[in-house]
Amino acid sequence: MNIDDFNLLSKLIKDRSGLTLTKDKAYLLESRLLPVARKWNLKSLDELVMRLRTRSEAGLVRDVVEAMTTNESFFFRDIKPFDQFKQVVLPFLLQARGANRTIKVWSAACSSGQEPYTLGMMLKEERQKLIGWNVDILATDLSTEILAKAQAGLYSQFEVQRGLPIQLLVKYFKQAGDRWQIDSAIREMVRYRPFNLLDELSGLGQFDVIFCRNVLIYFDQPTKQMVLERMAKQLAPDGFLYLGGAETVVGITDKFQPMANHRGIYHHANPAAAARVAGL
């Protein structure tokens, strides 16, 4: 691929999704965009770039951007964060939100739904403690295609075996041909909505817990900072932010700080917030 084409594509993708492509990742453009070219009846990547230069069709641009996202996800990813949710975060919120008995959770790059559904199953397992409570799970992603999959709640045999305890498979899934579908009772706990993390977040409201896992890794430093600082405004003063195993706020923003004793969870970086979660 010539350098002009690479620059055009990488700029388009960066502007629309935040994904930063370095030149050594040019091969990814080829492997991911050829199927898009085929779908649009274009013979090659050259033709695809030509088409992007001459007309700006929203559908084609969207397909290009979505094709470049990495959607890998699994149930109970990394296990620990979800143990912490059950043992630390949920008990804290049950205390702190006793007045209005509402907990708001946002899965900010939910991919095919494993993250919000993991939370849904955990909350179902804890339902005795949640009688009279309203837990709202908002799950968003840039990719409308992956959101459709999340909404359907249909997973391959391979997907249900990565992280999902067998007891929960039996309890919350039904076999549908060679796939497994999560029960409507869990599906109905999650509100899905397309949302781009580069957009203004203020319309989404305030959350007690934000899961923003394994998406910031694809962004450059200024984009990470922008997204995190906007998220700080949407997180309750005593709320919790989850990042992925390879992500951190350290060196990126001073709006958050890591929770003592709980790797992967962050809270507002101010003495009042720190005092509230101290000792958890």
Added chain:
Amino acid sequence: MKFCLIVDDSRVVRKVARRILEDLNFEIAEAADGKLALEACLVRMPDVVLLDWNMPVMNGLEFLIELRQAPGGEVPIVVFCTTENDIAHIQAAIGAGANEYIMKPFDSDIIHAKFAQVGLL
């Protein structure tokens, strides 16, 4: 080093599983059916059994029921690994005391995920 008994009547499957589990630092023994597996357990209880269902002489479920009644047989973590992939089989396995259940075909990612889940990794 944790000790894993791989029980499967297919030599090829045992070999594949052995390779994956040796990479995860397990000491391995193999058995080709439930009866041989039970004998091996009575000599030395493994930490974990990777267990096929359909085998000659004694199948996986029969083995598991016997194992759980044997002295010390409540200790090993038992992970089924079988082509039987319907809810009825899975429920029967859990009812008989299986800790986890892998539906074939499997690969190292699945073994890794399942073993991590039951606290073996």
